[in-house]
Amino acid sequence: MCDTCGCNVTDGNRHLAEQRNAKGESAVTVLQGLLSENDRIAAHNREHLSRHGIVAINLMSSPGSGKTALLERTIDELAGRWRIAVIEGDLETENDAERIRAKGVEAVQITTGTACHLDAHLIHDALHRLDLSQLDLLFIENVGNLVCPASFDLGQHSNVTLLSVTEGDDKPAKYPVIFRAADAVILSKCDLLPHIEEFSPERARHAVQQLAIAPPIIQLSAKTGEGFDNWLDWLEGQMTQHRPAPGQFRALTASSSALIR
Amino acid sequence: MHELSLCQGLLRQVEAIAAEHDQSRVRRITLRIGPLAGVEPQLLQQAFEIARNGSSAAEAQLQIDSAPLCIHCPGCHADHPAELPRLSCPHCGSEQTTLISGDELLLVSVSFFEE
Numbered sequence: 001m002c003d004t005c006g007c008n009v010t011d012g013n014r015h016l017a018e019q020r021n022a023k024g025e026s027a028v029t030v031l032q033g034l035l036s037e038n039d040r041i042a043a044h045n046r047e048h049l050s051r052h053g054i055v056a057i058n059l060m061s062s063p064g065s066g067k068t069a070l071l072e073r074t075i076d077e078l079a080g081r082w083r084i085a086v087i088e089g090d091l092e093t094e095n096d097a098e099r100i101r102a103k104g105v106e107a108v109q110i111t112t113g114t115a116c117h118l119d120a121h122l123i124h125d126a127l128h129r130l131d132l133s134q135l136d137l138l139f140i141e142n143v144g145n146l147v148c149p150a151s152f153d154l155g156q157h158s159n160v161t162l163l164s165v166t167e168g169d170d171k172p173a174k175y176p177v178i179f180r181a182a183d184a185v186i187l188s189k190c191d192l193l194p195h196i197e198e199f200s201p202e203r204a205r206h207a208v209q210q211l212a213i214a215p216p217i218i219q220l221s222a223k224t225g226e227g228f229d230n231w232l233d234w235l236e237g238q239m240t241q242h243r244p245a246p247g248q249f250r251a252l253t254a255s256s257s258a259l260i261r
Numbered sequence: 262m263h264e265l266s267l268c269q270g271l272l273r274q275v276e277a278i279a280a281e282h283d284q285s286r287v288r289r290i291t292l293r294i295g296p297l298a299g300v301e302p303q304l305l306q307q308a309f310e311i312a313r314n315g316s317s318a319a320e321a322q323l324q325i326d327s328a329p330l331c332i333h334c335p336g337c338h339a340d341h342p343a344e345l346p347r348l349s350c351p352h353c354g355s356e357q358t359t360l361i362s363g364d365e366l367l368l369v370s371v372s373f374f375e376e
C-alpha cells in the first residue's frame with residue numbers, strides 16, 4: 001500500500017491495475033489485502049485494548065515448546081507488578097487454561113476444534129469474557145503451530161515466537177513467515193542445552209538474522225529461571241512502549257467504539 | 262491449512278464488490294501472493310474450488326500471480342532478488358536488509374461476465 005496517501009495503486013502494482021480485459025469481461029481493480037476483514041477487527045481489538053491501557057502479547061510456537069511454562073513463571077515473577085490475564089488457544093481441552101488459573105490469573109480458553117490458528121474474531125469474542133478494567137497485560141497463547149498463526153493479526157501489540165532447544169536450530173529457515181512476524185524470539189528450555197549437542201544457539205541466531213529482521217533473541221529456561229530477567233526486561237519495555245499516556249484515548253470517535261460491543 | 266478460511270474471507274470480499282457494482286456472475290478473481298505470505302497457492306486453489314459453490318463466484322476462475330522475493334540492501338544502495346531462506350544481501354552479505362516484495366497477499370481485481 002502507498003504509505004503517503006493511503007491509495008492502493010503504487011508503481012510496483014500499477015501494471016496490475018491497468019491491465020486490459022478480455023472481450024465480454026468487465027473488471028474491477030481492488031488491490032486490497034486478502035485478510036482485510038480480519039485486519040479490520042484486529043485493529044479494533046488493538047484500539048479497544050489500548051483504550052483500557054492494556055498491552056497484548058501474542059505467543060506463537062510449535063506445540064510443546066514451552067509457551068504455557070513461560071507464562072506460569074512470568075505470572076509468578078510479575079506478581080504484584082502488573083495485572084495479567086491469558087487467552088488460551090488450543091484445538092481441544094481446557095488444560096492450559098487450568099494451569100494458568102492455578103496461578104490465580106484469569107484465563108479464557110478458546111477451543112478452535114479443527115482450526116489451526118486464532119483469528120481476530122475469536123479474540124474479539126474472548127475479550128468480552130474479560131473485565132478489561134482490571135488488566136494491564138494480556139497474553140494470547142496461540143495454537144501450537146509454526147505456519148498458520150503468522151498470517152492472522154489478532155490486535156496484539158507484539159508477537160513473540162518461541163523456539164525450544166529440543167527442536168531444530170534451522171526452524172527459522174524452515175518457517176520464515178512466523179519468525180519474520182516476531183518482535184522477539186525466545187530460545188526456550190535452554191537448561192537442556194548441555195544434553196542436546198545438535199542444537200546450536202548461534203546457528204539459530206544466524207538463521208533468524210538471515211531473514212532481514214533484527215528481533216532481540218532471548219535465551220531462557222522457565223524451569224531454572226536462567227535468562228528470565230532478559231525476558232522480563234523486554235516485557236517492561238513493551239509496557240512502556242505500548243501503554244497509552246492517560247487521556248490519549250479520550251477523543252475516540254463513537255463509530256470506532258461502536259464495533260466492539 | 263488455513264487456506265479454506267482465507268477463501269471464505271475472499272469470497273465475502275468478492276460478494277461485496279459484486280453487489281457494489283450490481284453484478285451477479287464473477288468471471289475471474291486475480292490474486293497476487295508472495296512466497297512469504299504464508300499461503301500455499303496450490304492449496305488456496307483447491308480450497309477455492311470448494312468454497313466458491315453457491316456464491317456469485319461459483320463459475321469463477323482463480324488466477325494467482327506470484328510476487329517476486331526482493332530485498333533492499335542499504336550497504337549496496339540497491340535492490341536485489343532473493344531466495345528463501347536467505348534474505349541477507351546476495352552481493353555483500355549484509356544482514357541489515359529490508360524486504361521490499363514477497364509478503365504480498367493481495368486481491369488485485371475481480372472481473373464479471375458481461376450480462
